[in-house]
Amino acid sequence: MSRLSRRDLLKTTAFGASVAAIGAPLVAGAQPAPIRIGILQPVTGALAQDGEYGRLGAEIAINEVNARGGIRSMGGARIQMVFGDARSSPEGGTQEVERMHSEGVAAVVGGFASPIVLAASQAASRYDLPFIVDVGVNDQIVGRGLKNTFRFGPGFGVVTAQALDNLQRLNEAAGRPARTVVLVHEDGFFGAGLARLMQAQLPQRGFEILETIPHPTPARDMSNVALRIRALNPDLVIPSSYYSEFVLLARTMQQQRIRPKGIYAVLNGAASNFRFVREFGEAANLVMDCNHWPDPRKPKTAEVRRLAEQGGRFWMYNTPMNYSSVMLLVDAIERAGSADRARIITALESSTFSDHIMPYGPTRFVNGQNQGAAPVNTQVQGGDIKVIFPDAFADARPVFPAT
Secondary structure (H helix, E strand, C coil), X not given: CCCXXXXXXXXXXXXXXXXXXXXXXXXXXXXXXXXXXXXXXXXXXXXXXXXXXXXXXXXXXXXHHHHCCCEHHXXXXXXXXXXXXXXXXXXXXXXXXXXXXXXXXXXXXXXXXXXXXXXXXXXXXXXXXXXXXXXXXXXXXXXXXXXXXXXXXXXXXXXXXXXXXXXXXXXXXXXXXXXXXXXEEECXXXXXXXXXXHHHHCHHHCCEEEEEEEECXXXXXXXXXXXXHHHHCCCEEEEECCHHHHHHHHHHHHHCCCCCCEEEXXXXXXXXXXXXXXXXXXXXXXXXXXXXXXXXXXXXXXXHHHHHCHHHCCCECHHHHXXXXXXXXXXXXXXXXXXXXXXXXXXXXXXCCCCCCCCCCCCCEECCEECCCCCEEEXXXXXXXEEEECHXXXXXXXXXXXX
16 A cells, blocks of 8 residues: 655645535534334234224324424434334234334334234333334233333223123113124134123123124134024124124125124224225125224314325224324324433323324323223214214214114
């Protein structure tokens, strides 16, 4: 290597100093480093539709935050999505959380299904990685004492109690036409746990459970389930299933002309879903559901819905749930003034977030559960999904019995 002369060295030093002088103002005014947040959804496998609409809600929220200037307390730092496909399995969710951790995310939002959330949030807890659950309703999720896990929506204990209160009220107002019930549920954490709660509480409210019928997810055929319902001839069918399985069941019941006095779904993947209503209107008509649903009174709900439905997409609860969950995280980061995981967890623990589009009050976490979260009752009427309970923002009266 040749040696630099004194003159060359001075030239080089002077050039470097001038570059540094020019570059200094750019560094001082540079955009802060983006804040990376993990969005975990199942976009392949049996739950792909739910995952895609959950991702959509997160994208709408992130775009809105960045368009208004990012995180103000951090000099306008932008939010950057690190997406993970849970592949409709707990193993997939866990693997994606491990990857997100290695890529330096500040927090994770989503999960959707209870088995995915249980595994993924446990993996996140090893790294004190904040995990905001969008939907997963199994109450074990917040019953394990994990300090990193926060569920924005209600669990199935709260949903079941509300569903049965409203069912009893509905039945009594109609003169008690329904007395017998068949429960149909998917056989995972979500459906089996919900069925156990129903089995314990329905008899206390004057209903006789004729049978409880589990089914796998995914399921390719519901003929045997429908035939069993026909043989039992219940007044009510109460299904707790994911989208594809309930669509199969509803269409099979329609084809076989099985007409109970009501289909009263609880946390059903299709009954509060405009795709089901648009594509299978006759099978969907008058189906009721107790589920997650946005507050139709809030102006922001209409704006998010408009964005969500662009390009022929459907309005599903996954979108407003994830929109609101990301906004909850953004609020925590804004108040923490940092992407530090411990500081975000502390901010979530003291959250009073209210800028969401769900029918909740201000967010207040106790042992990781949002105490303000609550479901609503919907019913498919005339090709639309109407809110029938609670009265405070119902936009239709229930039609019951259906036959």
